[in-house]
Amino acid sequence: MLSEDGFEKFLEDGFLLVPRFLADAEVESLKKECRKIVDEMDPAEHKSRFSSGDRSEHLIDDYFLTSGDKIRFFFEPSAMDDDGNLRYDKHQSLNKIGHALHWLNDEFKKVTFNDKVKSLLRSLEMVDPVIIHSMYILKSSKIGAEVPPHQDATYLYCEPTEKVIGLWIALEDADEDNGCLEFIPGSHNNGLDGLSNRSSLIHF
Numbered sequence: 001m002l003s004e005d006g007f008e009k010f011l012e013d014g015f016l017l018v019p020r021f022l023a024d025a026e027v028e029s030l031k032k033e034c035r036k037i038v039d040e041m042d043p044a045e046h047k048s049r050f051s052s053g054d055r056s057e058h059l060i061d062d063y064f065l066t067s068g069d070k071i072r073f074f075f076e077p078s079a080m081d082d083d084g085n086l087r088y089d090k091h092q093s094l095n096k097i098g099h100a101l102h103w104l105n106d107e108f109k110k111v112t113f114n115d116k117v118k119s120l121l122r123s124l125e126m127v128d129p130v131i132i133h134s135m136y137i138l139k140s141s142k143i144g145a146e147v148p149p150h151q152d153a154t155y156l157y158c159e160p161t162e163k164v165i166g167l168w169i170a171l172e173d174a175d176e177d178n179g180c181l182e183f184i185p186g187s188h189n190n191g192l193d194g195l196s197n198r199s200s201l202i203h204f
Contacts, residue, residue, distance in 0.1 A: 002123035010124065014188030018120065026111055027171050033107040034136050037097065041073055043090050050074035050095045052147040067099050068133070074098070078143050092140045102134035117167070124165065132156065139179050149184070154192055161192055 002010070010016040022030075048063040063072065079086055079093035086093050102112035111117075112131060121129050133156055153164040174180035 002120075007123065007125075013183070013185040015183045015185070016124075021116065021120075022111065022169060029107050030111060030136075031171055033105065034097065034138075035091070037071070037105070038073075038091055038094065041090065043073075043075075043086055043093075046073040046075070047080075047084050048072070048074050049077045049080065051077050051145060052095075052150070069100050069103075071097060071101055071104050072099070076140065076143050076145075088140075088142060091138075092142050094138045094140075095144070096135050096137045098135035099133050101136060102131050108134060108136075120167075121165075126165070129165075151188075151192055162188070 002016075006016065046063075048061055050064070064074070074095045074097070075086070075093050076095045079088055081087055101108040103109060112134065152166045153161045156164055158164055168181050170180070172178075
């Protein structure tokens, strides 16, 4: 899938852009499945809040820490009142859904393990990759906060740490106005900044 120049660029920058990686039908299937999952979810059974800017709360949240092999729901902190009731429609209140969509949901599993993903990872010289984590991140137009600069390897512990690779797939058009993903080229060569305590990370 990648040329030699593309692979060298990935090693230099630490990221790679692959336009239209998924077909339109695949994108629509994931969006439709997410809507179905949320439609069937009862907010009264899921009270966990998640903020990318503040680790202190979710690092002591058992619901979060034991979500590695489950499909769970995490709300924007401002989506709930002091009694834990939603201020907005549940579709507008979620921060993300995770962390085992790739294994427990057929539509997400189909895309996660398809030949395009396998081919891409082989192009990046991954020998025996293991998918341990998946999320559907929702960006509400009404609420939410910015995601501060971070390194995924500080959340997902593995050895060696530089082998953590994330696939971020935009299912909607994303730009600087509505919250695209941004990178600092070459920052992967500077080591880890702010590695969480190993016992406080999600358990897989």
